[in-house]
Amino acid sequence: MASVDTTTNAGQLLAAASGGRRRLGDRVFSRTAVVAAVTILALLAGVAIFLLSEGFPALTASASELPEGKTFIDYVAPLAFGTVLASAIAAVVAVPLAVAAALFITHVAPPRLALTLGYLVDMLAAIPSIIYGLWGIFVLGPAAVPVLKWLEEKLGFIPFFKGPASATGRTMLVAGLVLAVMILPIVSAVAREAFAQTPRRLQEGAKALGATRWETIRMTVLPFGKSSVMSGAMLGLGRALGETMAVTIILSVSGAVSFNLIGQANPSTIAANIALNFPESSGLAINALIATGLALFAITLVTNMGARAIIARSNQE
Amino acid sequence: MESSAHSPVLGQVQTSRLLSGGLGWRRRSVNVVMTALIAGAFLLAMIPLFSLVFEVAKRGIPGLSLEFFTSDARGVVGGGGAAHAIVGTLVITGVAAVISVPIGIMAAIYLNEYGTGRLRRALTFFVDVMTGIPSIVAGLFAYALFELFLGPGIRLGVMGSLALSVLMIPIVIRSAEEVLKIVPNHLREAAYALGTPKWKTITKVVLPTAFAGLVTGVMIAIARIVGETAPLLVTTGVVDSMNTNPFQGRMQNLAVYAYNEYRSPGVMKQASYDKAWAAALTLIAIVMILNIAARFVYRRYKTEIR
Numbered sequence: 096m097a098s099v100d101t102t103t104n105a106g107q108l109l110a111a112a113s114g115g116r117r118r119l120g121d122r123v124f125s126r127t128a129v130v131a132a133v134t135i136l137a138l139l140a141g142v143a144i145f146l147l148s149e150g151f152p153a154l155t156a157s158a159s160e161l162p163e164g165k166t167f168i169d170y171v172a173p174l175a176f177g178t179v180l181a182s183a184i185a186a187v188v189a190v191p192l193a194v195a196a197a198l199f200i201t202h203v204a205p206p207r208l209a210l211t212l213g214y215l216v217d218m219l220a221a222i223p224s225i226i227y228g229l230w231g232i233f234v235l236g237p238a239a240v241p242v243l244k245w246l247e248e249k250l251g252f253i254p255f256f257k258g259p260a261s262a263t264g265r266t267m268l269v270a271g272l273v274l275a276v277m278i279l280p281i282v283s284a285v286a287r288e289a290f291a292q293t294p295r296r297l298q299e300g301a302k303a304l305g306a307t308r309w310e311t312i313r314m315t316v317l318p319f320g321k322s323s324v325m326s327g328a329m330l331g332l333g334r335a336l337g338e339t340m341a342v343t344i345i346l347s348v349s350g351a352v353s354f355n356l357i358g359q360a361n362p363s364t365i366a367a368n369i370a371l372n373f374p375e376s377s378g379l380a381i382n383a384l385i386a387t388g389l390a391l392f393a394i395t396l397v398t399n400m401g402a403r404a405i406i407a408r409s410n411q412e
Numbered sequence: 413m414e415s416s417a418h419s420p421v422l423g424q425v426q427t428s429r430l431l432s433g434g435l436g437w438r439r440r441s442v443n444v445v446m447t448a449l450i451a452g453a454f455l456l457a458m459i460p461l462f463s464l465v466f467e468v469a470k471r472g473i474p475g476l477s478l479e480f481f482t483s484d485a486r487g488v489v490g491g492g493g494a495a496h497a498i499v500g501t502l503v504i505t506g507v508a509a510v511i512s513v514p515i516g517i518m519a520a521i522y523l524n525e526y527g528t529g530r531l532r533r534a535l536t537f538f539v540d541v542m543t544g545i546p547s548i549v550a551g552l553f554a555y556a557l558f559e560l561f562l563g564p565g566i567r568l569g570v571m572g573s574l575a576l577s578v579l580m581i582p583i584v585i586r587s588a589e590e591v592l593k594i595v596p597n598h599l600r601e602a603a604y605a606l607g608t609p610k611w612k613t614i615t616k617v618v619l620p621t622a623f624a625g626l627v628t629g630v631m632i633a634i635a636r637i638v639g640e641t642a643p644l645l646v647t648t649g650v651v652d653s654m655n656t657n658p659f660q661g662r663m664q665n666l667a668v669y670a671y672n673e674y675r676s677p678g679v680m681k682q683a684s685y686d687k688a689w690a691a692a693l694t695l696i697a698i699v700m701i702l703n704i705a706a707r708f709v710y711r712r713y714k715t716e717i718r
Contacts, residue, residue, distance in 0.1 A: 124611035128526050131518030132535045135581060139538050142545065142578065145556035195453030203450050212454075219461050221699050223639020225667045226692045229674060230464045233471070276460045283457075307443035330544075337546020339642035340671065366548045366642065373646045377564065388552040392545065399544035 142392075150386030153379060162372075162380045163350075171387050173352045177267075177362030178391070181342060182335035184271025184356070185278055190328045192275070193282035201290040202312055213287065220280035228344030231273040236264025236345065243268070243357040254354050261359045265347035268356040273341045278331035285327030289320035322409035329402035333395045339366035365391040465696070472693025475686035486653040494691055496654040497669035500569065501698075504648060504665055505638050507573035507658050508580055513630055515577075516584025523585070524592040525614055542582040550578040551643030558647075567649030569658030572665070575643035580633050587629025591622040624713040628706045635702035639695045641667035666691045666698075 247258035349360035485492030554575035603613040649662035670691035677684030
């Protein structure tokens with residue numbers, strides 16, 4: 096960053112040399128840049144303000160005026176539960192796969208393939224979520240039905256797989272798996288970057304001492320990338336929390352609060368609930384949906400801030 | 413970083429274990445198993461990608477026809493095309509790009525060339541925040557803003573564009589910042605030495621040097637938002653007829669079209685599903701073309717920096 100400062104200084108020196116007053120072109124251009132910066136801050140403030148002002152009526156309304164005749168907290172709580180549950184499944188499935196994919200690209204596959212394999216993983220992030228939704232309900236869901244049945248029969252003693260198993264595959268588990276595919280590239284990209292930066296000295300040192308490839312990875316690459324993997328996982332979690340269309344299409348919802356991941360009756364998520372109900376709602380129901388959107392914004396904000404804090408802390412070390 | 417010679421990650425215990433004797437059967441098999449697991453996990457992660465592309469192509473092609481690209485669905489039962497949705501996608505995305513690109517690139521110029529102190533720190537922080545806004549929340553924001561001025565139930569193409577801008581601006585800033593950062597300082601210094609004012613240095617030296625990277629960044633940002641569904645579902649509405657005016661009336665787009673054909677199929681269910689998949693295929697094609705073209709532009713036109 097020091098070099099940027101010297102050029103700034105050079106610019107100032109130049110301005111000073113030309114009589115201390117900055118040229119008109121310079122003034123206009125730098126003002127425009129500042130205006131753009133301020134516009135963005137204003138836009139973000141606008142997001143918070145307009146969501147608050149339109150969501151507020153629902154926060155103060157009595158239960159009888161709100162959809163389903165519940166107070167706002169009772170309305171949003173099951174949705175928040177569903178949101179966190181779906182995202183948790185996604186993170187639990189995606190993080191190990193993403194780390195392995197990143198290791199494969201950086202340390203196992205032939206180096207000249209690395210770039211292409213990286214593009215392939217990134218392609219997963221480029222596919223629109225509506226298409227994941229269609230794929231989930233027409234392809235993955237039906238394919239998962241026998242697996243769900245098997246889980247119910249063999250592992251039914253675990254509350255997650257209590258059943259009865261859905262006959263359509265429109266379950267929390269399938270929605271979580273699709274979310275996992277969607278966040279995998281984000282987690283993997285962060286991990287890949289960190290793994291690729293593992294100091295060569297450490298890796299060569301390990302190899303010189305006779306470490307196998309896996310031992311080198313376990314002793315040098317993984318410890319070096321640990322905090323990046325954690326922050327990548329949280330960024331992925333943040334993405335999963337706000338993901339809308341895939342869940343909207345796949346999940347068959349009932350408003351139940353249940354840990355049963357393979358059944359027909361699932362809790363909805365905040366984002367999916369908005370997408371399902373917003374087009375046909377009016378009046379206070381709209382305000383209530385906007386207020387749930389505000390809650391979602393808050394949850395993702397906290398998650399993303401956590402991810403940034405981890406990055407910042409590991410950069411300091 | 414000298415201390416890493418005695419790095420805790422490669423501590424004494426492990427070192428002595430590694431040095432003791434040859435490669436035992438156990439260590440060798442653990443290595444093979446773990447390498448296989450890593451490769452297997454990568455292949456497992458790729459299955460959805462291939463399955464998805466294959467299924468979208470297989471199920472999308474039957475719905476593609478001349479009619480799909482040339483006519484709208486006004487007053488037709490079961491038939492009709494998606495021309496209105498394709499045009500809507502272009503208009504909504506185009507307006508979003510017109511809003512986002514100048515603001516995003518100017519803000520990146522601010523961050524890289526001018527920014528100092530508190531405003532710079534605030535912008536960096538809030539661009540991070542903005543990256544994490546869920547797309548549906550961006551849609552709700554646009555709705556809340558327009559509802560306040562134009563009344564409840566309002567649906568306009570430009571509302572969708574505004575929502576998409578909230579998602580697109582941080583992507584444009586991040587990528588523009590990256591490419592401006594790698595423009596070497598000696599170019600700027602040479603311009604200053606010739607007495608060039610700063611704004612001319614930026615517009616005539618820095619931006620042209622970074623041009624290919626900027627274009628690539630914008631194309632990838634467009635590819636990211638062109639398939640957004642949720643924010644448009646709450647802002648632009650659903651409609652069967654062609655509308656090219658973003659400031660008046662509802663406007664259809666491909667993603668919402670696909671969702672709607674799936675969710676409310678008409679009497680001819682399979683025909684609707686076919687059209688949903690055809691729209692999905694069209695969207696994937698647009699996204700892939702944008703991504704590939706972006707990489708092509710970068711490789712072909714990037715300025716060699718010595």
